[in-house]
Amino acid sequence: AQKITQTQPGMFVQEKEAVTLDCTYDTSDPSYGLFWYKQPSSGEMIFLIYQGSYDQQNATEGRYSLNFQKARKSANLVISASQLGDSAMYFCASGGYQKVTFGTGTKLQVIP
């Protein structure tokens, strides 16, 4: 069974500042992947970043980095230098042997 917990329903960040979106997971699969997706108001799901459970280094993709702490079962997303276009819902997800489970999301609003 997999469970994803995102404890921040909403977050504000000043433009050009960094922000961390929290995600903890619980899985019984020995090997799994962790994902972050962005969903703007248009509704499309945009893939941001992926971390495999056996990856030694934290994943980075441009301004996005995933702070992976396996022992704590956390996979926080860090967005550096926030932009107005980053305002959206952000979903953390975990995939094991089969299904991919999503968290309830965090609504990020970037303030000019």
Add this chain to the structure above:
Amino acid sequence: GAGVSQSPSNKVTEKGKDVELRCDPISGHTALYWYRQRLGQGLEFLIYFQGNSAPDKSGLPSDRFSAERTGESVSTLTIQRTQQEDSAVYLCASSLVGGTATGELFFGEGSRLTVL
């Protein structure tokens, strides 16, 4: 097209009617997922296909919901005797492989279902 295609994009139906939602995954993608997203909510897992078999149907909310997939191609999600609480966006996603090698899930634009 190169992406995941879903149809219809919008469907309005009366309570009690049956609806069929279609998903055409990216060619060559063996894994296919269905999710439900109610307004302002997260993604609720419904079912996962690996090829044309469904190893995990645990998310289907009731026996009114069923899904099938033809080979490694099109999938249909059928909702019988629709209820107002079925109103949501139904999202389909595919990936090259499923399981632990799961990489990026590619999502369709969703089918918005409104049950009156």
